[in-house]
Amino acid sequence: GAGVSQSPSNKVTEKGKDVELRCDPISGHTALYWYRQRLGQGLEFLIYFQGNSAPDKSGLPSDRFSAERTGESVSTLTIQRTQQEDSAVYLCASSLGLRGAETQYFGPGTRLLVL
């Protein structure tokens, strides 16, 4: 079946503009995660959804970052007033959501460059 998909693949924007990143999880996966990966660094947890609820937003770096999920499916990560330090790959993952420590399946990521 289809894996996790993300769009756009690449996004170049100007400092101060807003961007929206989209994630389509694997069908039937109730858990969805957003991570950020800066060049040469490990993955940084941003937010976790179980269904449409986000019980853990602790990883969001600032109030410029927000995320929502609808229909227990698609999720959107929004970055307002982008800054150059927001440049990174934003990865989305999904899992069945039945228990902790499940295998997470990653999408190909959105490469964001803020000029």
Add this chain to the structure above:
Amino acid sequence: RKEVEQDPGPFNVPEGATVAFNCTYSNSASQSFFWYRQDCRKEPKLLMSVYSSGNEDGRFTAQLNRASQYISLLIRDSKLSDSATYLCVVNRNDYKLSFGAGTTVTVRA
């Protein structure tokens, strides 16, 4: 201190060689451990889970040392296709995975 630390490498090895590397984790409450593989400009993919008794998957062997809080990965008979960054991943039995920054392995012909 980072929750998961890895030697970034790179480990440059010839085809057929054995390469091994470790990662250390800081939270003694960690319960689940994984190795993910990430190819250049690609997403991470699960390579294998790491069990307390150690486990093998083909040419890959993973070990866990809870007392010293480290995990190891050994690759035997290296192939060119093993060239990648290997991410050590730790979980405290909830949904949040903590990733190391990765160890880069380059296998040369």
